[in-house]
Amino acid sequence: MWPVDRTLSPGELLDPRYEVVPFHGRVPELAELARWRDGDAACSALLLHGPAGVGKTRLARHFAAGSDVLVVDDADLVARLDLGHPRMLLVSRTTGWWWSALRQRAADHGYRTDDLAVTACPEEHETSFATACAHFAYALGLTLPTTTAPDAATLHDLHLAALVAVCGPPAHWLIPSEPVRGRLAEDVLAAALLDDRIDLDHTPEALQTLARAAARLPHARRRAEEVFTANPDLADVATVPTLRILAEWPAPARALARRVFDDPRCDGDPLPAILTRTLLRQARTAVERAELHGLLAARAALASLHEEALAASREEVALYRELAGVDPAEHRPALADALADLSVRYVAVHRPEAALAAAREAVALCRVFAAEDRDRTSQLAGALDQLSRRCAALGRRDEALAAIEEAAELYRDLAEAHPKLFRVDLAEVARRLGLARGDQ
Secondary structure, three states: OOOOOOOOOHHHHHOOOOOOOOOOOOHHHHHHHHHHHOOOOOOEEEEEEOOOOOOHHHHHHHHHOOOOOEEEOOHHHOOOOOOOOOEEEEEEOOOHHHHHHHHHHHHHOOOEEEEEEOOOOHHHHHHHHHHHHHHHHHHHOOOOOOOOOOOOOOHHHHHHHHHHHHHOOHHHOOOOOOOOOHHHHHHHHHHHOOOOOOOOOOOHHHHHHHHHHHOOOHHHHHHHHHHHHHOHHHHHOOOHHHHHHHOOOHHHHHHHHHHHHOOHHHOOOOHHHHHHHHHHHOOOOHHHHHHHHHHHHHHHHHOOOHHHHHHHHHHHHHHHHHHHHHOHHHHHHHHHHHHHHHHHHHHHOOOHHHHHHHHHHHHHHHHHHHHHOHHHHHHHHHHHHHHHHHHHHOOOHHHHHHHHHHHHHHHHHHHHHOHHHHHHHHHHHHHHHHHHHHOO
16 A cells, blocks of 8 residues: 555545555455466466456455565556566456467466456445445545445446545546546546547547547547547557557558558557558458458567467468469469468467478479469579478478579579579578588
C-alpha cells in the first residue's frame, strides 16, 4: 500500500495501488499462482489476463507482496518488454499477437510461459461491496450506507457503486481535480465523448486512454476512428501499444499504414503484422490476398511470431498454387518464391523435413520456368542454394554438395554476363561450395 498523509480523492480510493479496500477471495487463482511460482522452471513468465476492472492488478499485487515475483501491470502497453527476471507476473486485458510474440521470444530465451484468465466472481460481490463501503466511509469520514450490493459486471464497477453509495450521486466528484489513471480515466473520457463538440487532447497519454476506452465502448471507438482517420499524423504522437489497438480496425489501419510501416519504433514489434492482417481482411482479389499473406508472413517473422508467419506463408502458397493452376506462366515464379519463403518459415519452427520438402518443390518449379525463360536462371540458382542449406542441416551432404555445385555453375554464367548484379552472389556460393567440399 502506498503511504499517504491526506484524504484520498475518489479516483485514488478506486486505484488498486492504494489498497484502500483490502484484498479478499480469489482462492482458486491464488492456488494456481502459487503452483506457478513454485514450479521447477528456472525462468518463467505468467500472463494474468481479463477484462478491465475485473481485479487483475489487485490479485497480482496481493500475490506478489513480499516475494521475488516481478509484477508488470498493463504489460500489453509496454512497447518491448524486457525479459531478465526469473519469475515475471504480467497483467493485461488482452492476449493476442503481442502475447504470442512475447511467448515465442521468451521460449528462445529459455523461459516457460503460461497464462491465467481472471473472470468476475459474482459469488463474492456481496462481501466485496460491503467491504468497499466500510473502507470508503472510514477513509472519507462519512456514514456507512445501508445499500445492498448492485448487479455489477466487474470489481471496479462494484467499488464504483460502493463509492457512490458512500458519497452520493457522482456528479460533483466524478470529474477529477487531479489526473486519474486506468479504467476510471477511460470512463471519465468516455463520458466526455458523449458530447461530440468536445475536442480530444493529442498527447500520448490521452490518445492511449482514448484507444483503451475505444476497445470497450462503441461510441469511444467511433471517435477514435474519426480522429485517427482524419489525422494520420497522430501515429507519430501515439505510442506503439496505442497503435496496436487501432490497427485492428479497418479505417484507421488504412489511414495509418504507411506511417506505421516506416516507423523505426515498430522494428521487432507485432504492430506491422497486426496492421497487415487487418488490411488482408479487406483484400478482394486472390492475387492481392496472396501478396498480403506473403507480407504478413515476413512481418510476423520479424516480430518473433513464427507460428503465425508459418500459417500466413502456407496460405500464400495455397493461393499461388490455385493461381498457377489457372495461369502457370504468370504465377509459377511467384509460387516458387512463396515455397522458398515457406521453407524458411519451417526452419524457424524447427521442422527441417518440411523445410526441405518446400525447398525441393521450389527447385522443381524453377527448373520448369527457367528452361522456358533464361531470365529466370537467377531464381533457380537461389532456390538451389537454399536447397543445399536445407540438405546440409539434415546431414545429407551429397545432396547438399550437388545442389551448391549446380548453383555455383549457374552463378558463374550469370556473373560473366552481368558481373555487377551477380558477382557478390557468386562469391558467397563459391565460399559455401569450398566449405561443402572440405566436409567431404
